[in-house]
Amino acid sequence: MANPNQGPANGADALESARNYRRRLVLGFSLFMIFFVFYMGAAVIQTPVCRTLASLPCLGMPLGLFLSMMIFPVSWAIIVVFFLKWR
């Protein structure tokens, strides 16, 4: 059976992996937190406790709906940043 899990070959690779780990941790988490805060914020606004806020008009539609629909472009924008910054 093929074993695809070949480890880094030497110390230099291991050092680079450690650097990658820290850099990717910061990048991945930062972008995910931006997404998650926006996402949860939009979800909470779209509940009865925030009905008044969600009903405010924004670009021809209620704010709650607008923010919910904005999740699509915001996600795509985050993906673009992710690919530009990922090393």
Place this chain on the structure above:
Amino acid sequence: MENNYILVVGFIVFFVVVSIVITWLTQKSTKSTSDFYVAGKGVPWIQVGIAMVGSYLSAASFLGCAGDIGVFGIDSIWLSIGFFGGYMAVLLLIAGPLRNVGSYTVADALHRRFPDDRIKLVVMISTLVISTFYLVPQMLGAGLLFELLLKWNFVAVTIGLGILMSIYIIFGGMKATLYNQVVQAVFLWITMIVITVWGFMVYADGSLAALLDTAAKAVPPIIAGKDTSVVEAIKGMAPAQAIDTARVMLPQADSIMTIGVKTSNTIAQISTVIALVFGTAGLPHILIMFYTVPNARAARKSVTLCIVALGIFYFCAIILGFLLIPAIYPTIVDWISQGSKGVGFAKNMSVLDIAEKLGGKWLLAIAAAGAVASVLSTAAGLMITAASTISHDLYKVWINKNATEKQELAIAKITTLVMSGIAVVLAVLLKDQNVAWLVTLAFGIAASAIFPVLFASLWWKGLTRQGALAGIVTGLVVSVFFIVLLLSGVKTFIGLPTAGGPGVFGVTTAGVVLILVSLFTSDRGPDTEGFFAQAHKAEKE
């Protein structure tokens, strides 16, 4: 059978033939366990990205997301957005490192860091529970679709589907599954866009403002359908007239744009959303697809393609949901007036109804075939995942450690048949239950039992073997416990609402237990640094 439905049958037969041809073409190259489980690990990222779309888009996405908006109104847009958002956690936190450390199953990645067979066992159990919760509604939905649309025998249809999927998994393995998922995803995706764009031009005159104005005026069908005088009054009316009449008769009623018609509890909403976001990153049938591409970079590209395609799909599903109001409002109200079965009917048949109104029998046939495609592609992914985990994580580890590849492969194929049989039996037994929401619960279990441990394993060096085990078991037990409460009709438990499923409670408790146990234990695996070096290794161009 009505003549109109000959086309529906024609399209469905087309999919069956395509599946069999693909299986025949791929079966010669499916020899080893690697071929069967992960298609030899060399599949192009574009193909896997499209296949992921097919695997993820179940009947609930194609029919249910828009249908739910048509029944309840704006609250239901979060079903679509929730399904979409799940892949962001997969891309940003899981896909790359998982591809670097896993081989065939989700349990492999965890077992690589903590070589403890018990971890494989608990992940296998979680995988089976999640897959079954996800699989049964697919089979049941397909059976009901055929029964309602074509008047075919429910049992015969579900058995037929089970046999079809078993054939293409047993003979073609992951390779056939991926090719089939690609064909089905493309068909489904294009169908959704065509129906939405066409409907938008016809029923909203290409104006979002006009569409939302109509929605703001309309009494939600779930309210109007429960008022017999309204149901009688709008029978036979055109949708626009029916919307006005219902509003005149129920002037104080909420509208389609009113928040809270379906989701009245904020914690329940948060729980559902958390389950969908973190659940996707814990769905075994999605995660194992990362092993089919050559490297981590390809895995991320696959997910990205999938996210873009899903975004467009779910955006369309939301618009289509609102379009149901000006298109088929009286029909939905009439369905709902028939009780809980009618509500289920309205949720699942509205998309097919608008398709027929727009494009006649041709578009109805295409939409029905799209629904069947969504079921086949999702169910096949689930079945191959269950087969892989039984043969690779249970049989090879706990029953026959010296199993040859041939034996392991044989067990995977037998498991496929058994899983197919179980899914058919459960679908038949639960036929009269509305179980579409089991899919959402599967997300809750995946978010609780798999995601916290998988995530911590890939990113936290402080995680210990005991913490990982405790996290998985806690997540599984808490999520299943909440589901049992929900099924038993218990509305709250120690003040926590069960309506939103186990998401927030399972993820939180699993995370807390995982951290606490890890802080008080010390077995961080035999080679933590080596594991992290592999998971986060440099990517060569």
